[in-house]
Amino acid sequence: MGTTFRSILVLLDASAESAKRTQAAIRLAREHGSRLAGLSPTGLADLPDLRTSNRELAARAARAWDALKDRAESAAQSFRDACSAAGLGDVQVVIEEADTAASVLRHARFADLVLVGEARPDAAAGRERGEAIEQVVLHNPRPTLLWPDSAPADSMARRILLAWDDSREATRAASDALPFLQRAEHVHALWADEGDLDAGKARERLDGLYHWLHAHGVRCVVHVAQVKDGISATLRTRATEIGADLVVMGAWGRPRWAERVMGGATHGMLRTLDLPVLMSH
Template sequence: MTYRSLLVLLDDDPLCAARVKVAIDLARNFEAHLTGVAPTGLVELPISVEAATVVTELAEAAQAELGDRARAAAQAFDAACVAAKLSACRSVVLEAEPADALLREAHSHDLIVLTQPDPAETGYTMRRAVVERLVLFNARPTLLIPYAGTVEAPFQNALVAWDGSREADRAIADALPFLRKARRVDVAAWRENGLLADTTPNAELEALREWLARHGVTATVRNEVASAPIADAILSRTADLDTDLLVMGGYGHTRWTERLLGGATRGVLATMTVPVLMSR
């Protein structure tokens, strides 16, 4: 298994250029095709006929402006690919909301590259909603690049946060192309403080280590005791191990008819300091 087709979001986010650079580096490293998707977003028209007659022209002008921004993002992507001498790439402008466009295109790609939204930037709430929807509903793994710092790909030191769940199993399987190329791979299972005193790997973790070895990945496995919230404990360990890629399941739950991220997932997404690969 490897990544043969990568997908990256193109927009007017100041972090888009850094995101595209990572995507280009990964496409080169995996000898994969890279698609840049520039969604325009949609302008909502008023419901009442009376209001529609007044603002339709303004709405059309606003939609045209959104289209111009999307095309500019696509052109910048094309130029970056040319500068990087990456020929296996293409850009596409889609008249759709960003999450809808990415979810639709994800079916024909192996990995989506996004950026952690920067709370200080305009449009933070909207960008966060796009990321959360992709994590919850994406059919493919999502690679999130932190908004702070510089990211160099490919990644050398990977940490897998594993708890035996379906989501964690999916994430570690989806991350195999990264794990095979990593210099060091650590797999840790966290438990709340007091629930687990012994950090010795149990039979389940040993079986996972053997499974990884069969796939060409040499990993160190251990149990971890979390005295802090799980998200904080995971991110603390990434710093201790000089991790440059965190792999974990993306968790969600249902409140009435609304899908929501789980606490650990939301915590990592909010405070991540290294790239995170998430799967559901």
């Protein structure tokens, strides 16, 4: 028997897509025999206009917090109902008055896999949600499984595209994804190069990955590709070609002043998700 995710943490929210994410988490918990936990953080109240009296500001803050808590409670109850309907007994529900990213990162320490939604920059709360998801990906001590709104809940990682570039992040991602890789029917490892591609050297490096995967009971096909329109576009194109239902890749980011700037491929995949992506940093 291969490795497995013994515990899965899923981020809940008040969106319609959260229900689909919950169903995906339930299916994964069943397949891996995992203990499932649903996390419903309130997020922080947005009070941009401070040109008011202290009394009015306090009243607005109270109403905003009440609304946030109501949404968090509603999302948690929907999760409870879905788990009960699915006959899933070993579940935990956490409602927390906290910033979304900070809450996820705090509870992620005690999970083997963290399932979150996509970063949708065009949604009503897209900027806040996108920033929270990026922070989770970059700081999560566990692998992050990003589940796009368009992905079916029954997508079960049977055909996997593994992005490889010899980096520490790619190595971590491959290791973190072993429970998926060992259960997959087809695994394709891709070396995508933006520079002067030396196919021979790339295949030599992929050879080491091939043998490491083989030692863990994973059979894979290796590919080398020249990048023309960016790495994220190359990954999406190859994923479509092989019919992948999961992409595994390292997440890369570097500090820049007080912000966190995503690497090009990481940022591209986060903003244009159309299938589940497992990222490790």
